[in-house]
Amino acid sequence: MLNPWSHTLSVAVALATLTSPTLAQTQSLTFNLPAGPLASTLNAIASQSGQIISLEPSLVQGKQAPAVIGQMLAEQAMHMALTGSDLQLRVTEQGNFSVEPVTDSNATLQLDVTSIVEHSADATTEGSGSYAARSVTIGKGTHTLKEIPQSVTVMTRKQMDDQGLTDLKDAANQTTGLVGVQGVGKGMILTSRGFQIDDWQYDGVPIPRNTYTLGNWATQDLIFFDRMEVLRGASGLLQGTGSPGGAINLVRKRGQNAPTVTLTGKAGSWDHYGLQLDAGGPLNQTGTVRGRFVADEDQSGSFIDYEWSKTHSLYGALDIDLRDDTTLGLAVSRSDAESRPMLRGLPRYANGDPVDVSRSTYSGARWNHSDIDVTTVYADLEHRFNDDWAFKVGAVRMSEENKSTHQRVQTSGAGLNADGSGMQYADWVTDFDSTKIGLDMNLTGHFEALSMQQEITLGGNYAKMTTDDRYARTFNNTSDSIFEIDHDRPEISYEGLLNTVGGRSTTSKYDIRQKGLYGSWRIKPFEPLTLVLGSRVSWYDYSYTSANQAAFTNLSIANAPSTMHETGEVTPYAGIVYDLSREWAVYASYTDVFEPQTARTASGSVLKPVIGTNYEVGLKGELMDGRVNTSLAMFRYDQENRAVTDVASGFACDGWYCSTAAGKVRSQGIEAEISGEVLSGLQLFAGYTYNTTKYLEDPVDEGKVFSQWTPKHMLRVWSDYQFSGDWNRVSTGLGFTTQSHTLGYERTYQVPGYTVWNARLGYQLTPEIGLALNANNLFDKSYYMAGYNQLNGNNNFGEPRNVMFSVKYTPSF
Incomplete structure (x- = not known):
């Protein structure tokens, strides 16, 4: 195990005596390691593979590793864990591993390894532990954000989970430039730069979602999805x-290469309760058939008298490698x-x-x-x-x-x-x-x-x-x-x-x-x-x-x-x-x-x-x-x-x-x-928008002004800090959304702007159990939401201060 007291860190586990380094280096293993402290991730890879790894403790102090999930060699797992750490992996003459800082002479090698890891992971954000997406698929194929000559935002799975976002309207109102408002029906209207987005894409396939006789009844859960990609500006191509x-x-979400199970329970204000099971992994020995299953139950009262809601959601997915070069989903x-x-x-x-x-x-x-x-x-x-x-x-x-x-x-x-x-x-x-x-x-x-x-x-x-x-x-x-x-x-x-x-x-x-x-x-x-x-x-x-x-x-x-x-x-x-x-x-x-x-x-x-x-x-x-x-x-x-x-x-x-x-x-x-x-x-x-229409x-x-519900100024900020050292089980989140006034439908009055703060406190009780407390509208701001505000109706209060406590159980396999 990692020994913080030694000058030169050595990891040797009992499995090393049973598995030679040569065999361990050529044997493909299944890893299911969530994002976390780099030292813990390297230790887990070494323990599972039977490898010996040496490094200076100060090199990994306070650094985080992305999730390492999938079937791969131990060396590939180490490279994935070291992605973005400014550290590189060395293989000694004896076949053991060592970690050292990246030097200029090795920068090209490190970039090549990183690009291979990114390509294998594609654009998936689940398990990355990051708010930054490596690439997107909204423009067909896979490209980095820098390669697309338009504004692109990706809300990753980690950000959605940290903020407790389960509804598309709520996620839109935490995204740069988007406005999600209550429609004249039960659903929502999405707008960007002053214009409605009526066609929504699912895995790149667009379908109309907001054309009804009465209008604005479209709703959308986010629990089935890995990420939300947003392109702002004309999208007709x-x-x-x-x-x-x-x-x-x-x-x-897709079937994973390694078995994973997550069970989440939550309880919050206004008798809000929920339970979710999310499980997936290979369904055969070769891993050519992978499955995913999500079941979610949610019920809640409301800050509004007499209101209540109940939602039951199910999702099942199969990904099948028909051949090495052909995949059916x-x-x-x-x-x-x-x-x-x-x-x-x-x-x-x-x-x-x-x-x-x-x-x-x-x-x-x-x-x-x-x-x-x-x-x-x-x-x-x-x-x-x-x-x-x-x-x-x-x-x-x-x-x-x-x-x-x-x-x-x-x-x-x-x-x-x-x-x-x-x-x-x-x-x-x-x-x-x-x-x-x-x-x-x-x-x-x-x-x-x-x-x-x-x-x-x-x-x-x-x-x-x-x-x-x-x-x-x-x-x-x-x-x-x-x-x-x-x-x-x-x-x-x-x-x-x-x-x-x-x-x-x-x-x-x-x-x-x-x-x-x-x-x-x-x-x-x-x-x-x-x-x-x-x-x-x-x-x-x-x-x-x-x-x-x-x-x-x-x-x-x-x-x-x-x-x-x-x-x-x-x-x-x-x-x-x-x-x-x-x-x-x-x-x-x-x-x-x-x-x-x-x-x-x-x-x-x-x-x-x-x-x-x-x-x-x-x-x-x-x-x-x-x-x-x-x-x-x-x-x-x-x-x-x-x-x-x-x-x-x-x-x-x-x-x-x-x-x-x-x-x-x-x-x-x-x-x-x-x-x-x-x-x-x-x-x-953090995303800021200045927009006039x-x-x-x-x-x-x-x-x-022609788009009454588009604020001139919008700023959305959310941050989450993972402590290190003795406090490495604790994480805290804090953020706010603020916007300037909008106009009522008749343009004869203003709907005042507002600032709403949200916070989160997380604690990793054990490697398998995580606790979190989210507090929304922290200072209990009373305000009317911007939207289809009219003299004769459609003026809705924003939610008062509320809290949500959640417990997430992720067993290791």
């Missing part, structure tokens, strides 16, 4: 009809979420002031109920022709069922009266069913031609969404005030609303299909310079049909169908990356934007597609042997034909607002980010 704000790619996930929600929050006074009520105020009825069930099937096949060429095809099928029966409180006019009156009860029954299918296939290759290193990507993708939706509602004026909400009004049903004065219903169907062919070419005319050229050709078909029915009638009146077809739309892309040094690079990129719109005008026609131009220049750094990623970017996006709500038309579009083209708008700003181990034991994520040409709103 590989995603098709992408958002000009960016793209999000959720990369799922299959998975299925299921989330069943049941709750008593409060939808659309609280209204405001007519002058825009918020109502002076407790944060626990509930505006719904005791019979409010929501069910959101999501089943997703994943499949992918990757064939590696050689080290330079690979073909991959991926598919996703998602089925969503969203049902709710709920009461909303809103205003009968433009805001509440001064005494809290002017309120009405809106009764709703919604039943939304949708199926999304996505397919993507691509070929990537590296080669040398004309003495220049080159890379090409050729591919195509297809997405389809069909829905079968219906909802019924009534609006009931009342003399009640916001201070005396009736939670015990008679329960409602779909049929009952059609037999109620003022009741009406709408049925609708979407059929949206898009396909495209894309290609990109990376070329290095000379060593520091990389040029990136690409283009995409897209086809888009849209169909929407609906019918309305009034109360006490059996007559369903069909509305005129809306259809749209776009053929052969070309989206060009160009980028340049210039390496200033091994660590730093400057870049610039340009792309056009093609974004069909599903919004309709009062006349029933669909708006023409958005057209726009995106520019970005920046500086990126990969510091400290890749342990720290940094970036600084300036961006501008000009857009025409953006849809805005046509309030003047009333509820002319199937009981909801129609839209009009907004003319020309601009989003521009600056972003800066740093992530990784900035000091020994200190993991840091403005109408440049508009008959009504010219000169005004």
